[in-house]
Amino acid sequence: MRFGTMTPAQNITRHFGGDWNGSQGAFPSPGHSKSDRGMTVKDANGGDVVFYSHNGGDWQAVKDECRRLGLLPERQRRPNGEVWRETGRYEYVDADGTVAYRTVRLEKAGERKRFTAQRPDGRGGWVNKLDPNAPRILYRLPDIIAADRASVVYLTEGERKADKLAGWGFVATAIAFGAKGWRDTYAKALADRTVIILPDNDDEGRAFADHASKSINQAGGKAFVLPLPDLPPKGDIIDWAGTPEELRSLADAILHPPVPMLPMLDPGAWQDQPAPARTWALHEWIPTRQATYLTGAGSAGKSLLSQQLATCVALGRSFLGVETRQSVAIYLTCEDDADELHRRQLAICAALNVSARELSGKLHLITLAGGIGNELATFDPQGRMATTEAWATLHATVMQTGAGFVALDNVAHLFAGNENIRNQVAAFCGLLNGLAADADASILFLGHPNKAGDSFSGSTAWENQVRSRLFLDQPRDSNGEALDPDARQLARAKANYARNGETIAFRWHQWAFVNEAELPPRIHAEMAANAQAGADNTIFLACLDERNRQGRAVSESKASRTYAPKEFVAMAESKGIGRGRLEAAMDRLFRTRAIERGVVGRHQGEGKDMIGLRRVPDDLPDDVPMAPSDDVPMTPRSRPKAHTPYLTDKGAGWPPAAPLVEDDLDWGDGL
Incomplete structure (x- = not known):
């Protein structure tokens, strides 16, 4: 639309007492002297004009005044009478203080906001779209560069949010085009910074925070994600009702979390409460929620004893006259194959006068004989323990079967550490105790005595790290000679929860253990x-x-x-x-x-x-x-x-x- 023979930009230039030069006019910015030429205007497509302010003048106010005076047409309205309104311009300034590009925010009721990217045209104007080869920079980058290295940088999805934070006195930044606009190159400017990311309260915002935090951490920065409390769906820092002081407190809590205290028990709470009864897999011999260590000389029958005990626990039968707690039971061996377990189990069932069918779903036999990688944990050169896939499998098996008794035969195959290094033995025993606690089960693990004649192998670490240790042997005379090859006795070599030194005497008979009095x-x-x-x-x-x-x-x-x-x-x-x-x-x-x-x-x-x-x-x-x-x-x-x-x-x-x-x-x- 033309006014007379001049273009809209020329009419505006003349109205404000300016000068026309080539394709643009220059005139005084509002509030400046008549000689000022800080505001420029040029014609644009569609009959519109583009204003530029070079000295801080309000170009939007000038444009609105031109419409009021009839120097410009009213905004073109959509059929429903609504228009896209420009609600913000955000300049991205590089490290040298040069404006590299800007984004223009456009909003319309009922529509998602839009952003248009523009770059300088080199003649004081702007060209839509960015140069694809030009580097992308963070919003308010000069503020980051000027800030102390110890200052926290707040990262948001949008420029308006960063401006709000900057107005609160924070070092703040953002990226162009919101959550989907993050590039790993942005992280270079934050490589040695502590960054708190404030995501919008939606899936896109959380994905942005996750992507940006990983990128910053990989670049050498320290990124923390701080979801603001009490945000509405899709809300952000603009919607947040908190104060700058509250934001600082939230940031301090995430940057310096309190060191957790050890869990403590209040004995006063036990007043007038009866002490819980101790539970045993084998009464007063093998406690629940603990790992018990069984040792014994070669050929004494540790494996047989363990499988027979597991059978009695599965059936809820007494073991050699001692009461058991009925539960699902597991016997795992690293030394005997399935045929050996079969022979042994039939002999045990015969001694107990039960059928093997009665054990289905109650007793689980596992053989790892001949396999590799059975170690439950390994140790690095610094002695730090790491669990293995075999441990994860064992833990899952115990938990999913609901086993209350687990016999592990034997420790030589399951422990990859040095049994003479106390902290490694302690860590391994702690691992088994943890399994016992998780499953509310008893763990019985088997070992061998050492060549020096002690009833346990290695150093005294095994002895010190378990609350219960049993020893299986043949009764011997004063010279150490076993007088009866069939006689056995099980002794409490260590019992923190029962009397030490007690024994159970029994015999080997027809490939199972029996009480002599029952024959x-x-x-x-x-x-x-x-x-x-x-x-x-x-x-x-x-x-x-x-x-x-x-x-x-x-x-x-x-x-x-x-x-x-x-x-x-x-x-x-x-x-x-x-x-x-x-x-x-x-x-x-x-x-x-x-x-x-x-x-x-x-x-x-x-x-x-x-x-x-x-x-x-x-x-x-x-x-x-x-x-x-x-x-x-x-x-x-x-x-x-x-x-x-x-x-x-x-x-x-x-x-x-x-x-x-x-x-x-x-x-x-x-x-």
Whole structure:
């Protein structure tokens, strides 16, 4: 639309007493002298004009005045009478103080706000759209550069929000085009800064905060996300009703969170409350919510005991006369395969007189034999522990099955640390105790004694880090000899919650553990007789070894003045068992080819062999002749077969209940 023969910009220039030069006019800004030329105007497409203020004049007021005077047409209205209004211009100034670009904010009722980016045209005007190759900079960048390095920088999604914060006295910045406009290059200006990001209360705002915080942290800054409280949906700092002091308090809380205190119990709250009853998986032997350490000599039967105990817990049956707490049970082994677990379980079920079917869903057997990566935790060179995938799997298995009893066989496969380093053992035991607490379960983990004779391996760390430790062994005499190969005893080697030192005595019978008193009278009597026979055999051999060590040979002949049973009766090694039992022991040992008549030394001064009773050497060839007795000619001896430890009074060998080697079953240390 033209006024006369001049363009709208020319009319405006003339009205305000300005000068026209080329394509634009210049005239005084409101409030300035008539010679001022701080306001410029030029024609734009569509009959509109563009105003520029070069000295702080209010160009918007001048444009509105022109419309009132009729120098410009009224705004073009949409069919519904509404128009897009320009509600803000925001200049982005680089580190040199040069305006690099600006954004123009446009709003219309019922529509989402819009932003238009403009760059200088080099002639005092602006060109829509930014140069795609030009660098992007943060809003209010000079403020960030001028601020102390210790000052916190507040990052928002929009320029108007940053302006509000700056008006409150904060160092504030923003990016062009809101939440979706973040670029990782912005983080360079914040590389050594502490930044608090104030997201809008919507999904886009939270995504912006997450992206920007990661980018700033990767660039070397320290970013914190501070969601403002009590914001309406899609609200932001403009909508927030808080004060600058409240914002500083919120920021201080997120930058300097209080150090949490240890959880404390108030004993006064227990007044008039009964103490909770202690619970046990095995009453007064294995507490719940704790890890218990079971050790024992090789072939003592730790694995069998653990699997049998897990079976009793699963069924709610007593274990060797001791009450159990019924729960789902897990027995995990790293040493025995499924076939071995199968054989052992059927023997246990037979001893308990239950069917294997009754255990479905109650007892879970797990074998990791032959696998690698079974360690539950590893330790770095600084001794710090990290859990493994195997730990996560075990924890999930225990929690999802609801197990209340877990036996882990054994610690050598599950602990990857150094058992002589106390803090590593402590961390591992703490891990197992944590599992016990999480599952409200009892954890029984197995270990071996060390070669020095202690009942636990490694240093005293294991002993010190558990509240309960059990030791499985065979009853032994004063010389450490096990007199009965089937007898066992379980001792409380350490018990913080019960009396120390108590034992449970039981026996190995038909591949399971049983109370001796529960056996039928006939078997009980035979076992007792065989146990005594085995002990007497050991005593006879101890006496024989001592006499041969002294060079004082004994004879098997009653007519001889050195008849062995008669000579042994007076020895301390015979333990007072009497001549009759010594004679029976000698007979058994001859029958089992454990002793023979042979050379036991040399007669001093005579240069001839000393003949007497001796143990049968293990390494003699089959054709070595035995020494003759007075009425038996010398003949090549047959190689003695491996003998049973003792015989019945009928001379028949009682089948050894816990053989170290079995032809068809290799039980080994997996008893």
